[in-house]
Amino acid sequence: xxxxxxxxPTIGKIHISKDQCKGCGFCVEYCxxxxxxxxxxxxxxxxxxxIVKNEDECCYCQLCETICPEFAIFVTIKKEEDQGEKVESxx
Amino acid sequence: xxxxxxxxxxxxxxxxxxxDRMPHIWCPGCGIGTxxxxxxxxxxxxxxxxxxxxxxxxxxxTGRVAGYTKLDSFHTTHGRAIPFATGLKLAHxxxxxxxxxxxxxxxxxxxxxxxxxxxxxxxxxxxxxxxxNYAMTGGQVAATTPKDANASTAxxxxxxxxxxxxxxxxxxxxxxxxxxxALHLRRVTKSIQEALNKRGFSFIEVITPCVTLYARxxxxxxxxxxxxxxxxxxxxxxxxxTRTLDISYQGKLIVGKFVDKEKPTFxxxxxxxxxxxxxxxxxxxxxxxx
Amino acid sequence: xxxxxxxxxxxxTGSHFMDGDYxxxxxxxxxxxxxxxGYPITPSTETAERFSERIPYVGGVFIQMEDELASIASLxxxxxxxxxxxxxxxxxxxxxxxxxIGLACMMETPLVIANVQxxxxxxxxxxxxxxxxxxxxxxxxxxxxxxIALSPDSPQECFDLTIEAxxxxxxxxxxxxxxxxxxxxxxxxxxxxxxAEEIELVxxxxxxxxxxKYLPYKNDTDGIPFMVKVGDGYRFHTTGLTRDERGYxxxxxxxxxxxxSHLIDKIKDNADKIIHLKEADIDNAEILVMSYGITSRVxxxxxxxxxxxxxxxxTMQLKTVWPFPEKRVKELAGKVKAIVFPEINxxxxxxxxxxxxxxxxxxVSVPHYGGWVHDPxxxxxxxxxxxx
Numbered sequence: 001x002x003x004x005x006x007x008x009p010t011i012g013k014i015h016i017s018k019d020q021c022k023g024c025g026f027c028v029e030y031c032x033x034x035x036x037x038x039x040x041x042x043x044x045x046x047x048x049x050x051i052v053k054n055e056d057e058c059c060y061c062q063l064c065e066t067i068c069p070e071f072a073i074f075v076t077i078k079k080e081e082d083q084g085e086k087v088e089s090x091x
Numbered sequence: 092x093x094x095x096x097x098x099x100x101x102x103x104x105x106x107x108x109x110x111d112r113m114p115h116i117w118c119p120g121c122g123i124g125t126x127x128x129x130x131x132x133x134x135x136x137x138x139x140x141x142x143x144x145x146x147x148x149x150x151x152x153t154g155r156v157a158g159y160t161k162l163d164s165f166h167t168t169h170g171r172a173i174p175f176a177t178g179l180k181l182a183h184x185x186x187x188x189x190x191x192x193x194x195x196x197x198x199x200x201x202x203x204x205x206x207x208x209x210x211x212x213x214x215x216x217x218x219x220x221x222x223x224n225y226a227m228t229g230g231q232v233a234a235t236t237p238k239d240a241n242a243s244t245a246x247x248x249x250x251x252x253x254x255x256x257x258x259x260x261x262x263x264x265x266x267x268x269x270x271x272x273a274l275h276l277r278r279v280t281k282s283i284q285e286a287l288n289k290r291g292f293s294f295i296e297v298i299t300p301c302v303t304l305y306a307r308x309x310x311x312x313x314x315x316x317x318x319x320x321x322x323x324x325x326x327x328x329x330x331x332x333t334r335t336l337d338i339s340y341q342g343k344l345i346v347g348k349f350v351d352k353e354k355p356t357f358x359x360x361x362x363x364x365x366x367x368x369x370x371x372x373x374x375x376x377x378x379x380x381x
Numbered sequence: 382x383x384x385x386x387x388x389x390x391x392x393x394t395g396s397h398f399m400d401g402d403y404x405x406x407x408x409x410x411x412x413x414x415x416x417x418x419g420y421p422i423t424p425s426t427e428t429a430e431r432f433s434e435r436i437p438y439v440g441g442v443f444i445q446m447e448d449e450l451a452s453i454a455s456l457x458x459x460x461x462x463x464x465x466x467x468x469x470x471x472x473x474x475x476x477x478x479x480x481x482i483g484l485a486c487m488m489e490t491p492l493v494i495a496n497v498q499x500x501x502x503x504x505x506x507x508x509x510x511x512x513x514x515x516x517x518x519x520x521x522x523x524x525x526x527x528x529i530a531l532s533p534d535s536p537q538e539c540f541d542l543t544i545e546a547x548x549x550x551x552x553x554x555x556x557x558x559x560x561x562x563x564x565x566x567x568x569x570x571x572x573x574x575x576x577a578e579e580i581e582l583v584x585x586x587x588x589x590x591x592x593x594k595y596l597p598y599k600n601d602t603d604g605i606p607f608m609v610k611v612g613d614g615y616r617f618h619t620t621g622l623t624r625d626e627r628g629y630x631x632x633x634x635x636x637x638x639x640x641x642s643h644l645i646d647k648i649k650d651n652a653d654k655i656i657h658l659k660e661a662d663i664d665n666a667e668i669l670v671m672s673y674g675i676t677s678r679v680x681x682x683x684x685x686x687x688x689x690x691x692x693x694x695x696t697m698q699l700k701t702v703w704p705f706p707e708k709r710v711k712e713l714a715g716k717v718k719a720i721v722f723p724e725i726n727x728x729x730x731x732x733x734x735x736x737x738x739x740x741x742x743x744x745v746s747v748p749h750y751g752g753w754v755h756d757p758x759x760x761x762x763x764x765x766x767x768x769x
Contacts, residue, residue: 025120069120069124163615177458182461182464185612203448204454
């Protein structure tokens with residue numbers, strides 16, 4: 001993660017209700033940062049729910065949350081402690 | 092630690108949904124859930140008092156919306172959601188009444204009620220989810236099915252002309268007319284916000300994918316393919332002449348906000364007129380009636 | 382049930398000379414009806430006109446909807462918005478309202494529908510009388526359900542029975558029909574409207590408990606669930622689908638059995654409290670003349686003449702036609718020789734009498750296809766024949 005001075009991009013934390021998902025793939029397709037992908041596993045109904053592939057790329061745009069027709073995914077702001085190592089600013 | 096946190100954080104939409112009835116009956120890839128999320132987002136953004144809003148649905152896939160929202164909600168008969176909402180609004184003007192129903196329900200069997208409610212400028216928000224067929228009963232042809240599309244009761248292709256819903260509702264007198272697709276998430280939310288804050292008849296058409304029926308019968312793929320079609324072929328033209336908004340099969344989709352004007356609502360006109368004619372003797376009808 | 386006093390604004394106290402249609406409107410206003418959604422149809426239009434004239438002074442809404450389907454749908458919406466609502470129609474409009482009458486029954490919505498009957502079927506005789514929708518009132522909508530139907534015999538009764546209709550609808554949470562006809566609708570007679578304090582009304586069965594414990598279709602001790610309206614924070618759901626206590630659709634045979642049997646039993650089990658009959662000269666009667674509405678008045682002459690001829694005739698006027706007074710009719714069937722039942726139709730409610738009576742006594746139908754009332758001699762002859 002690159003930080004510019006005190007500016008910090010918001011990082012989102014994705015919550016997926018696996019068993020509510022019907023595997024439509026909207027969230028995977030429309031995520032602007034390519035954070036999600038459909039998993040290989042099956043959920044209780046036999047669908048492939050999404051999994052988070054690039055956790056740190058999520059920028060909390062909440063597009064997956066808004067487009068999901070099953071109300072099965074939502075994003076919250078990742079807390080500071082969970083964000084991991086801070087990288088020195090380039091300037 | 093992380094997993095526990097995950098379990099205590101709730102999807103904010105759960106405030107507005109009847110979680111005891113989840114998962115819902117809509118198909119994978121169906122756009123109705125997306126429209127409901129946009130609607131919930133609009134309510135959240137407006138910090139709308141959820142006790143002061145009621146949803147009325149008709150019959151059909153979209154008609155099930157009333158059953159899934161945790162608001163005063165009514166699942167009424169086919170096509171009669173709009174007059175039901177009219178009675179509800181007139182009896183309790185304080186409540187914002189939203190009609191959330193499908194294209195077959197609102198513009199097919201309910202067509203007459205649609206134009207009269209628009210004519211009267213009843214203070215209603217009508218969200219018409221248009222998936223181009225009667226989905227719940229198996230994908231029959233509807234008044235909104237584009238020409239040449241396939242449907243279960245038009246197995247050789249539809250030869251009838253389709254309704255241009257924004258044109259009809261504008262002609263009938265609606266004061267807010269917009270059309271979006273389910274993909275225009277944030278714009279649907281914004282339109283709903285504008286309509287909720289507006290007094291008068293607001294009509295928002297949202298074109299949504301119907302995967303199991305419309306898309307399957309026409310070999311259009313799945314939800315993602317339909318959303319791609321909306322992405323490729325939709326064009327935003329705010330204020331466009333509603334006469335030009337016909338939809339041809341897999342053709343251009345002109346979306347946007349077409350009408351946004353002010354006109355006295357039914358109750359405004361009733362109170363103003365009867366006050367002027369009857370003077371002091373008229374009992375003004377309004378929000379104080381409880 | 383909670384009683385409340387009539388709102389004096391809506392009560393046109395005094396002695397009036399008015400027709401049945403106007404009396405229906407006045408009855409509604411006196412009962413607290415503040416929403417009328419209707420559509421003009423002869424011979425009921427005068428009720429709508431009267432309502433539209435009077436409501437601006439009383440405080441409420443009159444709206445002429447685009448058709449009868451919209452009228453009845455808006456009525457149900459208005460009731461869930463908290464108002465008392467009524468509409469008026471005639472045969473063809475009544476047919477159009479049927480689907481939503483079913484919705485009103487399923488949602489347990491109190492409302493009043495007045496049917497100023499005319500000759501049918503189809504367009505029939507728009508300006509002439511009939512009593513031809515009596516069975517339709519009972520069975521018109523699809524599915525199993527029970528309703529209440531009252532039959533006034535004069536403009537005064539149009540006023541009185543409309544108030545009773547509102548009260549019954551609130552107690553039993555059911556649509557109640559006031560089945561009058563063109564003759565009474567267009568007949569001008571004296572109607573005495575009492576002062577507001579003397580009119581007894583029943584308040585809706587409002588729920589007053591904790592919001593999170595509200596179940597829309599959980600029966601109270603009297604077998605009727607509590608009702609709420611929009612805007613009070615109950616966030617309830619109600620549907621036309623077969624539903625459980627929570628108001629959520631539950632589509633299986635068990636729920637259907639519970640739901641439908643409740644809709645039927647709440648009326649059937651309370652039939653004794655609902656049924657309102659006017660009987661005369663029943664003791665020692667040989668012949669019982671059953672009638673309702675305008676035919677009761679026509680029968681008076683026939684009964685008088687029959688008595689002069691030495692026949693012991695008793696009369697039973699059905700002020701409540703549905704639920705049909707099965708118990709009482711069965712009881713009397715064992716004591717009389719025959720029941721004579723004139724109606725301005727091809728024989729509708731008489732079928733109920735036949736069913737209930739079995740072979741306990743003879744049941745004689747005196748039909749009339751409509752367009753005018755019976756010639757009392759026809760009824761008299763039927764009585765004489767039956768007495769032989």
